[in-house]
Amino acid sequence: MRDKKVDQGKGTSGPGRLRRLARTLLGFTTFSLNTALAGAVVMIGVTTIQMRAEEKPRIDAAPLTEVRFFRPDPQPGYEVARSFTGRLEPARQTDLAFELTGTIRQIRADEGDTVERGDVIARLDTRSLEAERRRQLANRKAAESDLELAELTLNRRRKLQQAGHVSEEVLDRARLAASRLQASLAQIDAAMETIDINLDKSVLRAPYDGRVGARLLDEGATATPGQPVLKVLESARPTVRIGLAPDVAGRLDREETFTIRIGSRAFEARFTGIRPDLQTRTRTIEALFELKGGTALPGFGQLAELTLSERIDAEGFWVPAASLKEGPRGLWTLLTLAEAGESNTHLVVREAVEVLHMDADRAFVRGTITGATRIVADGVHRVVAGQTVRLQKSGA
Template structure:
């Protein structure tokens, strides 16, 4: 066989083999298609899809209330029954300060003394002048007695008798003036001693021995030893609802106790525009002067609404709030707009267009969407 004839034979054989393989592949595909249709026909219609499970949510029922109560705290301060900034009425050098800060003293206790070295000789000189005038008065009295006797006998004139009488009057007037000056020195001696005006605790000590204090300068600060009180500023409308003798609740050092209203001032504080209320603390309370105290007042607010847990709130746009309600006849959810009137930390008092008995999602309302089917569980 020649070379050209062998080449043509190989080309024809390749074409035949390619066609045979193609026919085999097409046949296999046709068999697969026919088999698939047969299988589908044998199994019939496909099974319906399984529905997604419902989300379980806890709900509470809406119970309308005519209003709510709110406890308001008003901060005040512990103060002594009386406070006195004690000082000498007259200026002078201080010689003794007999107490220290924190001491407890009884009424009449000597607290401090002033230098009186210039008053002692002045008083002695006045006593000497008084003695001299007393002698003059005695002489005038004797002279007047003799003059009266001589006048009765006709041996003395009336003029001599009048002179003796006026001399005695002048001496007695001089004695009265000296006694007044001595009394003035005694007053200055008395004012040179600071005396506790009542049982007291010594506060600040602002002067020491050797210091020259001006008249009225504070030497010691005294706090009355009587039980301390609390002063609280209240809004005028709340203070008007209280009366002397009412029992109120105060919080001191984390403890609640009952106190009695002692006084209610009739005027307003110019700075805070509040009225001061003074309360007596119960026996056994030992507050620190200047410490803070809280007066607790319960106020009733007449605003209809309902209570809900804080976790039931859902925040909307622009500060709006809503809750997720459950349809009365069904198991689907829908949003309901509400207004927050009050919160006590764990609960909120809401106002909204929800009928009594309506159910709202109590926790995590963001887990469900409006219109979603839910499984209701009453909490």
Template sequence: MTVQRAKIFKAAGILAAVGIFSSILAARITAQSIPESGQSRSLPVRTTEVVLEHGYHAKRTFTGRAVPGRISQMAFELGGSVSAIAVDLGSRVKKGDTLAALDTARLAAQRAQLLAEQDEVKARLDLAERTLKRTQETYAQGHASAQNLDEAEANAISLRANQKRLEAAIAALDVDLTKSRITAPFDGVITARFLDEGTVVAAGTSIVEISENKRMEAHVGMPPKYAQAARDGAPIELRDGRRNTISGATLRSVVPSIEGQTRTMMVTFDLPTGTAARGELITAVVSDWEEAKGAWLPLRALSSDVRGLWRVNKIVDGPEGPHVQFENVQILYTDNNRVFVTGTISAGDQVIADGIERLAPGQRVTILPSSPEPRG
């Protein structure tokens, strides 16, 4: 039994040795089939041709807000007790609609008193004019003195002046009665209500705020350079808070003053009705032309280099065929998936468009069909 077990162990050992030898032989054969140098391999790559240009349109974005064309905080010119407020937050009003009113009982009483005085003066003036007429007749007949005539004329003149004074006082009181009501100066919506009925207010105290709802404006602060470009007709695109393009917006004005803190100039735009709500963020995209000699390349064609530079992989011909050569470039502008660069590249150079992480200087490559020109 022991001899049989020994034979089994011996056979197993022989089989194991044969397996190890076979593995080593296979590994050597495989190693011999793989090229010893990466230079002998040719990697397939896609390229893009360098097209030099004299400049680029740089898109700069600036953020502002939508504001109504007109905003008014409505107040009474007189002091008094507020008797009625006819609107609330969000109420839509038409020009001339009553917004609020003061208690006019005291003014009404004063007007009634003035009307009574006016009736009294009118009656006295009628008597004075009849007296003057009789005095003139008797004076002409020699039965009245000049003193009597002068007194009758003076009395009539005084009463006429008093009548005009009362008419002016009544007219002024009617103005006060009119100003005891606040009316909407334009079509709009009530965006604030500051107090309620029964409040005693002084002249000038704000009651409600009305904002125009038919005409909206966008107010955007821009550096003077871009504000000037906008005024000179540079293409401008406006976008609302949801990043949607606002069609039909037009430049309204450029305020010729620079804000002290932001160092920007206010640029205003007219917005079409219903395109933005009050306070909504508005983004202005200004397309400004920059003079610079360079080329557009795909962003994937660049890799970082030392000293803050970038590099691209240019294809050059060699004895063994096309291979990789590094060229340094500087990024002047980035637009989504493409960049405008300047550097040691020349017009007509073939630059590897992507897959640059697999490459090394001198790497042999096979050029596949060129990638289409990147678009922003």
């Protein structure tokens, strides 16, 4: 029976092995077919992509950017306009005061009034002086009468002395009496002259053509000697006082005409001189300018502005401010044009420059550029260094 079981086991192992082999061959065949199919799909996809890439339309290159350029003009230097501020003031101003003590009887000018030289603008009460003058005048008339009598007496004594009826002593007394009366007349004349001087000093007159700046006392006030009553400002020669640096003041020419602005108006001015001392706080020297045609001037004390041009010797070029471009590390650059080989095509090149002076729309620069350098005039934001560009036909 054991032999039968063995035979049965041998009989069943052959067909099972065949079935496993068949399944293995079938799986390998299926894998190969799948791999081949996947490869075919990949090849078809790649081929399709290549065909579509070849079918994409070609894009033409953009036209070259056109730029406008200029050639700089070499300059030996440039001028810098410097402004200095001062004040408008009268050439002369006087505080008018009486030399005598007295009551102010009349003031004939008010603040802002125009006066001419010699005009009477204030008076003191002079009734006591006038009375004293009348008394002295009466004394003089009396002295004149006494002198006339003394001279008649002297003449009679001389005749009597010649006839031998009068001594020399009597004649001398008559002569000396007449001399005393003449001295009294001279004393009275001196007193009257003093009164006339005091009467003249009791009147304030304008010392020059001008305007009344301030009225410090009114009628009825008691004026003391030297106490200001009116301030008069001369209007004929308005003057501007401006503080300048010593080197600038030293270059001023008296024959040159300067322009000074006061507010929105411009005036021609003549340089009249400078003060010899240096202002310690501002380290400036005050220069004086006399305005020409100074009629209807603005009020004294207004600010005045003087603009002077200073020459700076430095070789460089004037370029438009629009042609400058900010570079690295705070430098400024210009875009220049170098020939690219083809007709009318140029290569953009960056050149570093130093800005020496800047105006409203131009700058004075120096660097490695020359008078033959082509510089991009404007539109520097549209091009970059290394770009090929074309020149505009209107370029210089």
